[in-house]
Amino acid sequence: MKDRVFNFSAGPAVLPEPVLLEAQRDLLALPGVGASILEISHRSRTFEKIIADAEANLRQLLGVPDDYAVLFLQGGARLQFSMIPMNLMGGGRRLCNYLVTGSWSKYAAQEAVKFGETKVIWDGKATNYDRLPESSDLKVDPKAAFLYYASNETIQGVQFRDEPDTGDVPLVCDSSSDFLSRPVEIKKYGIYYACAQKNAGPAGVTVVIIRKDLLPRSSEALPGYLNFHTHAEAQSLWNTAPTFPIYILGLVTKWLVDDVGGLAKMESINRSKSKLLYDVIDSSDGFYVGHSQPKWRSMMNVSFRLPSEELTKTFVEKAEKQGMTDLKGHRSVGGIRASLYNAMPVEGVERLRDFMVEFCEQNAGVAVAGQQRD
């Protein structure tokens, strides 16, 4: 695998090599089938087993109770931004609550406005989304159809440790960028969803785990594809499912079960990986400045700034020459972002850590001198 780089992309992102190798081996013909996973009917027995296995793996890893449906949909988180309010505000419900903790929850709240009164009960804008609310800060409206939040903000690199307490109001979580990175208690959620292309597979499939008692809220007047109830009744085969992304998601979740040994183990590895970089940031005497306040640092997306745009550019270029790609931060935050999803090997993070230490040693003096000249 010497021709593979360490890919720190925020998504679509690195996948486990054993998954890629199995997919490659079988790409011309699945064993015993004689046709590619790309060519078989979504209604074939072969694919029925693939999607059932993917669901079973997810249920095992996340401990999904029987009173929750697991859906495999298209359209990414973006389509969920519409589907969630369109479905959950059915039955004459008028009000929903949002926590705006970064770019993605902000986009979600902007979309919800089209479908009902959308009350943002916490907004991190004043400090450029560098922190998250304590549960005690939140006043959830008891009449809200749901409270929506994002457990991890990919761009800002802030991550909730625990779920907000919403009482009887259904809690909806966009877990796109920390899905399957740690254990969660699904029973705390009304909807727990994630697009696959960060921690669970390639772009093109979104997992929606929904408590079944919410399904009757879906109105028959909704656009057909946007109806959770329809998809749940058809077990995600109302229409042609995105067969290949579901197949890869099945292999990734199998890797998590068999090779990694579950989500508690995965969390421990992820915690160690992110600590490698945060330790460098904290001991860099201000050369590296993390975007997130320490308490809310993300295990998945490590966002930090360097003393100047010039140094940031040099950092990205030099890292790329050493086989570490996609480190440029999102334009809204700037600096560097290293995404350390499940499939990023420890060796990749160690190489980045060593590079950061060396880059700091080589440039800290220059940076200080440069700042003094300004």
Next chain:
Amino acid sequence: MKDRVFNFSAGPAVLPEPVLLEAQRDLLALPGVGASILEISHRSRTFEKIIADAEANLRQLLGVPDDYAVLFLQGGARLQFSMIPMNLMGGGRRLCNYLVTGSWSKYAAQEAVKFGETKVIWDGKATNYDRLPESSDLKVDPKAAFLYYASNETIQGVQFRDEPDTGDVPLVCDSSSDFLSRPVEIKKYGIYYACAQKNAGPAGVTVVIIRKDLLPRSSEALPGYLNFHTHAEAQSLWNTAPTFPIYILGLVTKWLVDDVGGLAKMESINRSKSKLLYDVIDSSDGFYVGHSQPKWRSMMNVSFRLPSEELTKTFVEKAEKQGMTDLKGHRSVGGIRASLYNAMPVEGVERLRDFMVEFCEQNAGVAVAGQQRD
């Protein structure tokens, strides 16, 4: 490739072997990139070139004029059933016209009802969708926001030879099951669209070719993902595009350009392939009965019945033992359906032809005897 069957699935369906081989070769790392197509950002320069090449191939093959946008969307034809009326009936338009010529156009019309007055101006139900209208049969409402039809009905196996004449009313075509199978004149259409998983790629991407003057009809109040204008402005990268299906679609269209030599050549091959089977049907003395009236026979989906359900079952089982799969007809029509998409090799159709001849010879007498006993 001796472990590969001849796969007559109606979709997802057979893909060209050179495409599968290239995808397999590069699945661990695209040349010069060091990461898999499954792992790279949709905003990377590598993917920008992949999507631009896919669009360029489509524009070349179909002769798409500059005043049309080419969109790559998720959600399959099913989501288009909603998006098309939701977008095109914007600006206070109230009425749309549909031709119902089989299962898929029927589903589309059933969905449109949610968004405005949906007038079905032709319906083939009375003869179980075994024929299509002549253009002179149609009275298109000049005030209609659009006229919708399906150029090929996958289940019934009926296919239009020419476009219905709609005057100034925008013509919308679901070409999912005959996309890229023959040349078309895009300028006759307001929207020409197809899901990929029959003739153009794997499940998970839908190509929407839309005349740009229709884009202002899209209201800002639409669910974000369902807005054609938004996707056109962002060149299909408003959100994370389904990167892998678009990559495969790019390889399939490259195969059509370079290996096949364009859509006129492809049509000629497709015509020959389907003729092999229709000739057997027509010379079988009524052992095989085609579903479609001869004039409207599809080049893509050859639907026919056998004298009994028992013989149909035996036919499917014996064919499978000889490496020909997915021949069972859709439950709404019964019998056999052989889908002969672009990537089905002539040898596969020849083998099926030979099998049909032999099966008829072996069973025609038995069938007649059986019928006489009834």
